[in-house]
Amino acid sequence: MILLSTFVDMSIFKEIKGNELYLYIDGVLIYKRWLDTGQSKIFDVMAYDKYTLTSIRDQKFEKMSELFVKARLKLNNNRKTGFRSSFRPNHVFEYYPDGIIRTFIGEIRFEGDKLFMPGEEAIVTVCFMLSMPLEKYINVGRQWFIHEGGNKIGDAEILEILDETSWT
Numbered sequence: 001m002i003l004l005s006t007f008v009d010m011s012i013f014k015e016i017k018g019n020e021l022y023l024y025i026d027g028v029l030i031y032k033r034w035l036d037t038g039q040s041k042i043f044d045v046m047a048y049d050k051y052t053l054t055s056i057r058d059q060k061f062e063k064m065s066e067l068f069v070k071a072r073l074k075l076n077n078n079r080k081t082g083f084r085s086s087f088r089p090n091h092v093f094e095y096y097p098d099g100i101i102r103t104f105i106g107e108i109r110f111e112g113d114k115l116f117m118p119g120e121e122a123i124v125t126v127c128f129m130l131s132m133p134l135e136k137y138i139n140v141g142r143q144w145f146i147h148e149g150g151n152k153i154g155d156a157e158i159l160e161i162l163d164e165t166s167w168t
Contacts, residue, residue: 068162082115
């Protein structure tokens with residue numbers, strides 16, 4: 001079992017057994033995915049939605065609208081490895097005094113097949129999935145933070161709001 005994150009007094013664990021991926025919060029199974037088919041089951045929707053802020057039910061994603069921005073992204077040096085285009089980290093626009101208020105789902109894309117490495121800065125396109133109100137944060141010059149679980153791995157700034165045809 002692999003510890004993914006710790007929030008205040010909560011632990012999230014990932015375990016892979018053969019063809020099955022399991023996610024646990026505080027030892028309680030909340031999510032299972034069959035890796036060969038991509039099918040999944042959520043056992044505790046409240047716990048899953050609380051920390052991911054959206055369900056992965058296919059019907060919901062099929063009807064979900066999207067918002068596209070061009071942004072300047074800087075990856076912090078505290079990340080050990082780089083990532084390729086189509087990376088989907090958590091996007092954080094504001095914090096509580098004692099932690100993250102909420103995260104949003106967004107896919108980061110850039111040209112080429114190279115790795116975006118720690119310490120690098122680049123202009124990227126981000127596609128946000130609008131599963132909850134995000135529009136209030138979207139304006140040119142707005143800065144936000146890129147996270148993996150509770151770890152801040154980068155910063156970004158909106159340079160331009162794009163239409164769907166700009167998506168590359």
